[in-house]
Amino acid sequence: VEPDRFSRTAILTACIRAFHAAHDDPKVFDDFLAHHLVTSEECQSLGIRLSDLSPPAAAMPRTSRTAALPWWIKAIAGSILARARYFEESLEQAIRRGIEQYVILGAGMDTFAFRRPELLRRLPVFEIDHPATQTFKRRRLAEVGLKPPDTLHFIPLDFAKESLAEALKRSAYDHKASAFFSWPGVIAYLRRRDVMSTFRAIADIAPPGSNIVFDYLEEPFFDPDNPHRSVNIVHENLRLAGEPMITGFDPAGLASELSHLGFRIREDMSADEVERVFLRGAAGYHAGLYTHLARAEVEGSPS
Numbered sequence: 001v002e003p004d005r006f007s008r009t010a011i012l013t014a015c016i017r018a019f020h021a022a023h024d025d026p027k028v029f030d031d032f033l034a035h036h037l038v039t040s041e042e043c044q045s046l047g048i049r050l051s052d053l054s055p056p057a058a059a060m061p062r063t064s065r066t067a068a069l070p071w072w073i074k075a076i077a078g079s080i081l082a083r084a085r086y087f088e089e090s091l092e093q094a095i096r097r098g099i100e101q102y103v104i105l106g107a108g109m110d111t112f113a114f115r116r117p118e119l120l121r122r123l124p125v126f127e128i129d130h131p132a133t134q135t136f137k138r139r140r141l142a143e144v145g146l147k148p149p150d151t152l153h154f155i156p157l158d159f160a161k162e163s164l165a166e167a168l169k170r171s172a173y174d175h176k177a178s179a180f181f182s183w184p185g186v187i188a189y190l191r192r193r194d195v196m197s198t199f200r201a202i203a204d205i206a207p208p209g210s211n212i213v214f215d216y217l218e219e220p221f222f223d224p225d226n227p228h229r230s231v232n233i234v235h236e237n238l239r240l241a242g243e244p245m246i247t248g249f250d251p252a253g254l255a256s257e258l259s260h261l262g263f264r265i266r267e268d269m270s271a272d273e274v275e276r277v278f279l280r281g282a283a284g285y286h287a288g289l290y291t292h293l294a295r296a297e298v299e300g301s302p303s
């Protein structure tokens with residue numbers, strides 16, 4: 001993201017969640033507040049119509065309106081909904097295990113802190129995002145009258161310029177308390193070294209037993225000769241939006257790199273598994289090619 005520019009892809013993913021909440025049944029993930037964070041005009045400019053699809057889903061159970069979505073958005077929507085579901089389910093399990101704080105990296109228009117007031121009473125939440133995107137979000141929240149709870153902390157950070165550890169040290173984040181990190185839809189946009197330094201920062205500031213959930217794309221997604229139309233059209237549209245995807249990983253290599261940084265991968269689902277676990281029965285939505293959803297645990301900082 002350029003410094004003066006909030007993330008258009010953060011608007012895009014919120015429009016997808018708002019569309020799904022309004023038009024599909026059953027739901028993979030019900031982000032019933034997403035439509036407050038984006039306007040119909042913003043979504044319309046991306047080809048996503050939030051209204052005017054008749055009859056409404058409520059009147060027609062078990063429907064999917066994905067036919068109304070532009071083709072390239074359909075290619076990514078399933079993964080975006082599946083990761084939202086997986087990350088929040090993993091968070092809920094972590095809360096039951098006694099996790100004490102939640103850090104959302106590249107939060108975009110995430111609505112967790114507003115959808116789950118009962119959890120926020122006990123759980124400090126830290127939203128980290130690029131300064132331009134975070135400023136945009138805070139302004140939007142004020143415009144629509146969504147007041148951030150006292151336990152929600154906003155921390156502006158450019159992963160390419162500053163260390164996550166430094167940014168969290170300036171905040172109410174407690175480096176002795178077990179933490180849960182989520183990193184939805186960000187890794188592919190960053191340089192490899194910024195991804196790795198952020199993982200390193202987490203190993204430094206989160207006690208053993210802390211978890212991070214993240215999504216990433218396998219390396220063939222970044223092969224310029226990849227023959228799949230859906231891959232090329234996604235790249236092309238993101239380039240046009242000014243937010244090209246640049247970094248992918250080989251699953252085995254990533255597991256070994258993370259183990260050197262003090263993490264153990266607890267779960268790493270390929271696109272087929274994501275499809276089977278989260279998208280079966282979600283008519284019209286499919287896991288994007290080369291998608292992975294993963295969870296890693298901090299085992300201890302390497303010496």
Ligand SMILES: C[S@@+](CC[C@H](N)C(=O)[O-])C[C@H]1O[C@@H](n2cnc3c(N)ncnc32)[C@H](O)[C@@H]1O
Nearest residue numbers: 007009010013106107108130133158159184185
């Ligand atoms: C595709 S959006 C995902 C937003 C949100 N996590 C979601 O799933 O809807 C990418 C997010 O990464 C953030 N981002 C991209 N590059 C960044 C950087 N260098 N530093 C901090 N945040 C960055 C953007 O501001 C944006 O919020």
